[in-house]
Amino acid sequence: MIGSLLTRMRQQRSPLFLALKRVVHGVRTFRLPLPDFLRPVLRLLFYAQQGTLNAIRWLLAVLIYEPLFRGRCSAAGRRLRVTRMPFVIGPTSIYIGDDVNFFGKVDIASGYVCENPKLLIHDRVEIGHNVLFVVNKLIEIESDVNVAGSVRFMDTDAHPRDMAARIADLPPGEDEVKPVRICRGAWIGQNAAILKGVTVGEGAIIGINSVVVTDVPPHTVAMGNPARVVVKNAPRATP
Numbered sequence: 001m002i003g004s005l006l007t008r009m010r011q012q013r014s015p016l017f018l019a020l021k022r023v024v025h026g027v028r029t030f031r032l033p034l035p036d037f038l039r040p041v042l043r044l045l046f047y048a049q050q051g052t053l054n055a056i057r058w059l060l061a062v063l064i065y066e067p068l069f070r071g072r073c074s075a076a077g078r079r080l081r082v083t084r085m086p087f088v089i090g091p092t093s094i095y096i097g098d099d100v101n102f103f104g105k106v107d108i109a110s111g112y113v114c115e116n117p118k119l120l121i122h123d124r125v126e127i128g129h130n131v132l133f134v135v136n137k138l139i140e141i142e143s144d145v146n147v148a149g150s151v152r153f154m155d156t157d158a159h160p161r162d163m164a165a166r167i168a169d170l171p172p173g174e175d176e177v178k179p180v181r182i183c184r185g186a187w188i189g190q191n192a193a194i195l196k197g198v199t200v201g202e203g204a205i206i207g208i209n210s211v212v213v214t215d216v217p218p219h220t221v222a223m224g225n226p227a228r229v230v231v232k233n234a235p236r237a238t239p
Contacts, residue, residue: 057083061081061082061083061084064085065082065083065084065085065086066080066081066082068085069082069085069086069088072088072094073094073095073096074093074094074095075095075096076094076095076096077096077097077098077099077100077123078098078099079098079099079100080096080100081100081101081102082102082106083102083103083104084102084104084105084106086102086105086106086107086108087105087106087107087108087109088107088108088109089108089109089110090108090109090110090111090112090117090135091110091112091116091117092108092109092110092117092118092119092133092135093116093117093118093119094108094118094119094121095118095119095120095121096121097121097122097123097124097125097143098123098124099123099124100121100123100124100125100126100127101125101126101127102127103126103127103128103129104128104129104130104131104149105129105130105131106127106130106131106132106133107131107132107133108132108133108135109132109133109134109135110134110135110136111136111171112171113136113137113156113171113172113173113174113177114136114137114174114177117135117136117137117138118135118137118138118139118140119133119135119138119139120138120139120140120141121141122140122141122142122143122145122184123143123144124143124144125141125143125144125145125146125147126145126146126147127147128147128148128149128150128151128190129149129150130149130150131147131149131150131151131152131153132151132152132153132154133153134152134153134154134155134156134158135153135155136155136156136172136177137155137156137174137177137178137179138155138179138180139153139155139179139180139181140179140180140181140182141182142181142182142183142184142185142186142202143184143185144184144185145182145183145184145185145186145187145188146186146187146188147182147188148187148188148189148190148191148192148208149190149191150190150191151188151189151190151191151192151193151194152192152193152194153180153182153194154180154193154194154195154196155177155178155179155180155196155197156172156176156177156178156196157172157176157195157196159172160172160173160176161176176196177196178196178197179196179197180194180195180196180197180198180199181198181199181200182194182199182200183199183200183201183202183203183204183218184202184203185202185203186200186201186202186203186204186205186206187204187205187206188200188206189205189206189207189208189209189210189223190208190209191208191209192206192207192208192209192210192211192212192227193210193211193212194206194212195211195212195213198212198213198214198215198216199215199216200212200215200216201215201216201217201218201219201220202218202219203218203219203236204216204217204218204219204220204221204222205220205221205222205231206222206223206227207221207222207223207224207227207230208223209223209225210222210223210224210225210227211224211225211226211227212226212227213226213227214226214227216229217229217232219232219233219236220232220233
């Protein structure tokens with residue numbers, strides 16, 4: 001009733017509607033004045049607020065998130081760092097090496113498609129914010145890999161290919177699950193999707209927003225949807 005009344009008022013452009021519109025606009029755009037002499041004080045309060053929040057986040061991570069997540073892992077190495085509690089659902093066995101950093105929200109999900117699905121994250125791996133692992137058989141991230149934010153790793157499709165199986169709400173068959181492997185020193189760009197059966201070669205770089213459906217050779221740059229190699233023989237790490 002109120003919505004229809006406001007709609008009629010707006011259509012008729014009545015004086016009451018115009019007055020209400022000015023009031024709403026004034027409320028939405030209202031800002032407190034900021035005299036110059038207050039800027040140093042407000043700046044100090046800003047840094048104090050940021051420092052307090054960072055200290056609270058650090059305490060939560062060290063005292064709660066990391067110990068609980070270690071307890072969920074099948075094995076976790078030294079100097080594991082998490083900034084938020086990873087969300088884990090399903091029976092995935094999680095193995096983490098030394099000096100692994102989770103810089104934000106990380107989700108690890110699996111169904112009951114294959115027995116004993118595994119997520120292997122080797123040493124010195126950095127995982128960005130909002131990264132998703134869908135693990136129904138095996139996803140392996142080798143040492144010294146960098147994963148940017150909002151990356152998706154999936155060793156299976158969300159649904160089976162067969163239409164009747166999808167309608168029946170059945171999970172994908174084991175033959176539709178294929179391991180994913182990211183080799184040493186690779187770099188996965190923001191918002192990339194690494195799909196089932198893909199191996200990203202050593203030192204390879206995956207561009208932003210790429211969808212990788214086939215293997216990427218070592219020391220190349222691949223990007224696009226579907227991802228294609230655009231640079232060969234990318235610079236390698238010196239011994």
